[in-house]
Amino acid sequence: MKAALWYGRGDVRIEDVPEPSPGPGQVKIKVKYAGLCGTDIHEYVEGPMFIPTEPHPITGAKAPIILGHEFAGEIVEVGEGVTDWKVGDRVSPEGYWICGTCHWCQRHQYNYCENLAFHGFSAPGGFAEYVVSPTYQLYRVDDRISWEEAALIEPTANAVRAVNLARPLLGEKALIVGAGPIGLTVLQALWASGVSDVIVVQRPGVRLETAKKLGAKWALDPDKDDVAAVVAEVTNGLGVDMAFECAGTESSFNLCLRSTRKGGRVALIGQTTSKWSFYPNDIGFYERTVFGEVAYCGEFAIAIRLIADGKINVRDLITMKIKLDDLVSVGFRELMENRRNHIKIIVSPE
Numbered sequence: 558m559k560a561a562l563w564y565g566r567g568d569v570r571i572e573d574v575p576e577p578s579p580g581p582g583q584v585k586i587k588v589k590y591a592g593l594c595g596t597d598i599h600e601y602v603e604g605p606m607f608i609p610t611e612p613h614p615i616t617g618a619k620a621p622i623i624l625g626h627e628f629a630g631e632i633v634e635v636g637e638g639v640t641d642w643k644v645g646d647r648v649s650p651e652g653y654w655i656c657g658t659c660h661w662c663q664r665h666q667y668n669y670c671e672n673l674a675f676h677g678f679s680a681p682g683g684f685a686e687y688v689v690s691p692t693y694q695l696y697r698v699d700d701r702i703s704w705e706e707a708a709l710i711e712p713t714a715n716a717v718r719a720v721n722l723a724r725p726l727l728g729e730k731a732l733i734v735g736a737g738p739i740g741l742t743v744l745q746a747l748w749a750s751g752v753s754d755v756i757v758v759q760r761p762g763v764r765l766e767t768a769k770k771l772g773a774k775w776a777l778d779p780d781k782d783d784v785a786a787v788v789a790e791v792t793n794g795l796g797v798d799m800a801f802e803c804a805g806t807e808s809s810f811n812l813c814l815r816s817t818r819k820g821g822r823v824a825l826i827g828q829t830t831s832k833w834s835f836y837p838n839d840i841g842f843y844e845r846t847v848f849g850e851v852a853y854c855g856e857f858a859i860a861i862r863l864i865a866d867g868k869i870n871v872r873d874l875i876t877m878k879i880k881l882d883d884l885v886s887v888g889f890r891e892l893m894e895n896r897r898n899h900i901k902i903i904v905s906p907e
């Protein structure tokens with residue numbers, strides 16, 4: 558089968574590899590669409606970040622590894638002992654491969670598993686015609702969700718988790734810095750949670766335009782607009798109740814900190830390998846809470862429901878559909894050189 562393999566920094570190849578077959582408790586999935594993620598670009602440009610160079614203790618996988626962790630597809634084969642899933646089921650798997658025995662797995666906080674592997678980094682991923690998943694990863698894709706949309710369940714689950722961790726209350730006000738796929742799903746999850754005002758900060762392009770389309774009354778360009786003045790105006794000078802850092806830059810983190818009210822919450826979602834500087838007093842003197850967020854722990858079910866019910870529109874986040882052969886030459890290149898015109902690029906392995 559055809560697959561996209563990460564060999565090293567700047568070296569991703571489309572190759573023919575043997576089809577995987579499901580072991581006991583696993584299913585084989587025919588991938589319909591897989592989303593191209595900022596994390597894939599990070600691995601391509603500055604990796605390895607999550608890709609192991611030694612065999613992973615759970616999966617035995619190491620580079621070269623098939624990329625892709627945001628995908629959905631149809632079950633085409635079930636392994637020994639699988640009774641609750643059948644051929645033809647529409648599924649989207651969580652990324653986690655877990656040990657099931659460590660401290661965190663015993664507490665059912667499997668996203669903290671000491672030994673975890675993840676599709677597309679330390680287990681073969683979805684940029685391939687077929688992928689194998691243990692059944693504990695599987696969620697049923699609602700029939701109201703198209704295959705294209707289903708590729709965005711995974712990033713939506715991230716956004717759902719970030720918003721739930723921020724504990725929004727009815728009528729609160731929020732700031733989002735960075736309107737990529739995560740920022741724009743955070744925006745919609747916030748609407749679903751009952752916040753009254755969201756200010757979005759993003760450089761001009763399709764991301765900023767989409768933020769407006771999705772209901773952000775204040776969609777600001779950080780280079781031109783006076784964000785602090787708008788935050789003050791919208792919040793009567795108090796600052797927003799919560800801010801979501803979805804850009805992964807020092808300036809956006811500091812903007813989030815300083816735009817948040819006393820006692821407010823700042824979610825750190827953006828990824829970077831660089832060091833940042835900030836004033837600790839911007840946290841301490843104002844009793845602000847900064848918290849991290851990565852991936853999910855059961856939020857797939859909520860994401861699927863919100864997409865199916867039309868409360869989170871992921872359809873309008875898809876800016877390009879490509880074939881697997883064009884993953885590097887078109888997909889990676891577009892996201893690196895023409896990012897302002899893209900939100901989510903999805904890949905069909907067929």
Ligand SMILES: [Zn+2]
Nearest residue numbers: 594595596627
């Ligand atoms: Zn991702």
Ligand SMILES: [Zn+2]
Nearest residue numbers: 656659662670
């Ligand atoms: Zn574990």
